[in-house]
Amino acid sequence: MLVAVFFPIVQATIIYGILWVVWKLFRLFVLRSPLDNIPGPKPSSWLFGNLREFQDRQAGWRFREDLGTKWNGVVRIKGVLGEDMLYVFDPKAMHSVLVKDSNMHERHEWSLLFSYLLLGKGLLSTSGIHHRQQRKMLNPLFSIAHMRAVTDIFFQVSYKLRDGLSNEIKQGCEDIDVLNWFGRAALELIGQGGLGYSFDPLVKNVPNTLGDTIKRILPTVGGTMIYKNLLPIVVKIGTPSFRRRLVEMIPLRKLKETTKNVDTITSECQNIYITKKKALLAGDDVLIQQVGEGKDIMSVLLKANMKADESDRLPEDELIGQMSTLVFAAVDTTSSALTRILDLLAMHPDVQDKLRAELKAARENGEITYDTLVDLPYLDAICRETLRLYPPVSIITRGTNGDTILPLSEPIVGVDGQLMNEIPVPKGTQVFIGILSSNRNRALWGEDVLEWKPERWLSPSTKELSESRIPGVYSNLMTFGGGGRSCIGFKFSQLEMKTVLSVLIESFKFSHSKDRHKVVWNSAGIAFPSIGYETTAPSMPMHIELVQ
Template structure:
């Protein structure tokens, strides 16, 4: 193994020397764009951007500079942080195939999650998405609503058992994390990942919960993947990973192996049930109404040239569960915090839910639930202010000119109306900066004001033409890479919200002042800045009927 390590390190050193020479010796047309100084010869500004306590730096990018900011990446690589609306339209929609996912990102997704939506490009990506789109339709969401309520009732029962008769503090992040996992397990896979009514856990579910922390732990060095993959064979690189002195990589490898093993086991079980016909479907959770069952049926019915190979279907499974767990649960926790901080908002929301339940029953039907105006406004405002990912990465696949909605002044005093972007440039889409752009949303942009959604939006919002798929926001991205499951996530949030808010009064715990939200692939809370344990203590009190 020492020989493997020596060869790997020698090859890596050669690539690193080439990277340093390319980035520090050559000049770039982007050098005169204003931006913060590089903080590190090795990591540039990436250490600040990916620091879990780096909110000041991220907010600084959205307020001090132009809407296009120059940053420095690994070994002096020049990057652009962008939230100019016209530039975003070109990045996300018009020139989306040029500004594709970075090679290191798709390589990483392929290595960890398999050949799913995050690891394929062009026609291949469109083929996969075409197969998946029908299972995220409104028609299918209506069919999933009763299943979601069943899971929400289990959550309520579990909380009632823990809370008892008086105000009690619970770790609501743990409960919502388990609930989101079970929602995506039943709704996505037709499989129970967390029963909620017992402390038992599923190996697949446990691995999913570990994935994003392990991924983020090694994120600063992931851009090196596109160079490292050229060294030796796949078997050689897999062996070498155990010798890389970065615990995040080793931890990530262990998590990925567990996820892949469990995903394949569940896939084989589903395939056997489907081959057994109607009786097999009845054995499944949800009786075959889940996303993967629909995908398998659609795949079998499709013309041979349009079918997805089994490897790609398995690849969608872990992606679906991973993408649908922390994003939903952590957004719900953020929403609970806001309802605690704004009791009048909580009271108004509860009144709206209660009125709908009096008319339609405790399980509010899909069409009524998604149309509740105040609930919808609260969800939109929460996702505007606190998007789960604060930014996403893209990479220019060839030289291209990026247009701007307004000119920027460069460090030498010249003015640029458009930016020549060289091939290979990393482009960071500033989701949070776009959602909090004061020129678009107004001087109260940083305030939590659900009522802004209850009347027509200002012309500055609609005329900006933000390319996001959801509510003039970049929260769920846009174009061909928009979050395919955003309607699924919205329904999950609203079902859980209607169930919990109608059953409990929500208030902050004694530890509220110590709550810290951390920067990550999906933002998450801890108690105290030094803690690495995701948790959120919240006080619940049963509402007596």
């Protein structure tokens, strides 16, 4: 039975693989591409091109930094068997890819399918009209009015985090893994503020199944990405239940781990959805007794969904998909950013003291409100500067649906020595938007672009930056993307960060642990620290003292 099921699949996979290799070799040695004239680094391997350097946890930082400093705006890099890919950080070119001609530059089919298999029918796995309909329904949930409504929830979670860290200090812990605590806090923030559900009491260490699962998702998925190009074929084989049985029969450890992680996230979100729906149907009196008191994103979304016209209403599987997407997207990015800020504040104790003084002054008139919090200039400058210099996600990818033209803000010199004001891009080209390189563009940010200087945000921006028309949704930065697929929760994320920092910096003094010299930041889908590159276990131990 096993042979009968697998033989046609193995046979089709082998044939597909042979044809793919033949086409790549034909393209490499016979055909010419308009991208051949785009300058870029020499491939280190004829088989893998530049991908090993590009994706390496350690060398990836230096390689991406070099792409942004040694070339101008658009760089050609090589993929498997000589595939031409583009690394783009020219403002006008990015605007074309993400905004003006976004219909020509969608996420790859395999990328959408991967997101669907991991998280269901949420924002990350839909495209075109379907994506726009989902976003239209979700946009009001991330408005300023709604952010004001959840501010109290964020402060409550932040106080629990403070109490949890205080307990650790009282028990004699010299060094505390702040990344672990921030991961737990980020899950609880999106749990209470996003789903109206509490995952973690924070005041003590408890098993956290969903939080641990989310941390495992990206490292585990990385081991299955070699099969990404097979996804569009595999999903057309039989029924979903049949495909599931096939997956369970395949003896690949990473694939089995990924399946288990997906099941955990889906099951947790389904249970939360059922509980939330029952409370909503029972009326407002019952709803306000739930976590989040009906102010959380999912409670508001479910209400709006019930009132919407049938044509605009999201089906149940998409609502659950949005829940999975919210949890997945909000945890690692926020915890990474918060950890990076504390790391920098420990390096710059004068900045930490100045921030503490600003927060103390703001609290003299009582509890800090939403409007006060978002208007604190130095806190805002620290967050912006950290997200500029160290974005948690350093690239986003797109694929061209047809032959197109990429316009440039500044001409580049082609391999043939001629100036190019635009680039013809053939169908099927993979495009990397260089978030890191755009945020560190020396021509726009100045000669001190590599310095962490919060003060740069306390003065008006330069003329070059103001006129650059960078398509990012946040402060001339590409950290949260741009266009119709930009991060819908960027205001939510900023509020989380500022709330947590306002509570912790007033309460504690942060300094580096004795092991800080061993800590490295890994270049990954989401940047994370670890104790050396030999391990993939995320960790950032820090020394924490109570502020007297």
